Amino acid sequence: MRKKIKVAVLMGGKSPEYEVSLVSGREVVKHLDTQKYEVLPVVVSKDGKEWLLKGVKELLATVKDEVSSVKDLVPTEKEVVPDRIPEWADVVFLAMHGPYGEDGTIQGMLEIVGIPYTGSGVLASALGMDKPMFRKIIQGAGIPSPKFLVLGKNERPDRVLDEFDLPLVVKPCCQGSSIGVSIVRSKANLEKALQKAFDFGSQAIVEEFLSGVEVTCGILGNDNPIALPVAEIIPKKEFFDYESKYVPEMSEEIVPARIPAKLTKKVQETALKVYQLIGCCGFGRVDMIISHSTPYVLEINTIPGLTPNSLLPKEAAAAGITYQQLIEKIIQFAMEKKISPR
Secondary structure, three states, X not given: OOOOEEEEEEEEOOOOOHHHHHHHHHHHHHHOOOOOEEEEEEEEOOOOOOEEEOOHHHXXXXXXXXXXXXXXXXXXXXXXXXXXXHHHOOEEEEOOOOOOOOOOHHHHHHHHHOOXXXXXXXXXXXXXXXXXXXXXXXXXXXXXXXXXXXXXXXXOOHHHHHHOOOOEEEEEXXXXXXXXXXXXXXXXXXXXXXXXXXXXXXXXXXEEOXXXXXXXXXXXXOOOOEEEEEEEEEEOOOOOOHHHHHOHHHEEEEOOOOOOHHHHHHHHHHHHHHHHHHOOOEEEEEEEEEEOOEEEEEEEEOOOOOOOOOHHHHHHHHOOOOHHHHHHHHHHHHHHOOOOOO
8 A cells, every 4th residue: 555645734823814824724634635645734823832733623623714714723732843743744735824934934944854845945935925025036137017115114204205106005025915005095095004014014115006907827836837827816895905815705816817818928927937036846826917918026925825715726727727636736846846945
C-alpha cells in the first residue's frame, strides 16, 4: 500500500484575516483525499502564541461557510509545538492570509525547522505583502501600475493633494483582502481615510484612482508556471472590498472575463511576468484594473483565498481543475521545490 503523505494545514494567526483563513483552511481539510493524505488541521491563535489541534471531524462540524460564523470555532487543545511539526508532517499547507501568514514570517520559521510548505518563499512573500516595495519593483520592470506615494503618520495630509487629483485610493501598506482601503472623493474625507489605513501600520499608500474593468488572473507552478483563465469582477459596492470578496451576493465574478482575446492574453502574460519577477512559486493571483485597454497591476496575492467564494478556485474550475485537484497540485509544487530564502 502506498504510504500516505502527512499534511499539516495551518490556518488562523495574527491577522485581520483570521476568520477568512479559517474558512480557507476548512475547505482545504475538507477536500484532501484521506486515501492519499493524513491530515492535521492546526489553528494558530489570534495572538500567535498557541498552535491548537482540532480533529478533522470536529473542525468540519464546527466551521461553517459564512465568514461571520467562523468566530464560533474556539479550539481548546494545545497539542502542537511548532518546531516539532517536522516530526509529524511531510509538508505544511499554508491557509494563512495577511500579516504573519502571507508576508514571509511563517515561511521563515518553517524553513528554520526544515519542512516543505505551500506557496512562495520568504522573499517573494515579503515583497508581495509590502505594497510600496512591490510597486517599485514592477514599475522598475516597466509593468504599468497606478501612480502612488507613501505617507507616514507624522506627514501632513495636504502633501497628497499636492500630487493627486481626486478621487484617489488610500490603503495600508501591508494588508490584504482590501482591509483598511478607502476611495476618497472629497478633501474632507482624506484624513479619515488615512487614519483608517494607519490603524494597520505607521505608513499608508496613496494611489491614483483608475476606473475600468477589474480583473484577476491566477497562476500555478514553480519554474514553469501557467496562467489560469482571467476572472472579471463586478462589485455591487463602490469597489471590491472585504465584504464583496467574501459575501457571495455582494459581487459578480465572471470566468472567463468578458474582454477581447488579445487583452486576455495580455493580462495573462502580465500576471506571469509579475509572478516570476517577484520570485513566486506554487500558486498566486495577480489583481489588475483595465483602463483604456491597458492592464494596470494593483497587487499580487501569494496565498490567495481558498474559500467557497474565492477567485482562484473559480479560475481553476474554468480550466477544468477541480478544487481537490487544485490543492493536490499546490501540495505537489511544495514538495518539488527546494527550501531556500526565496
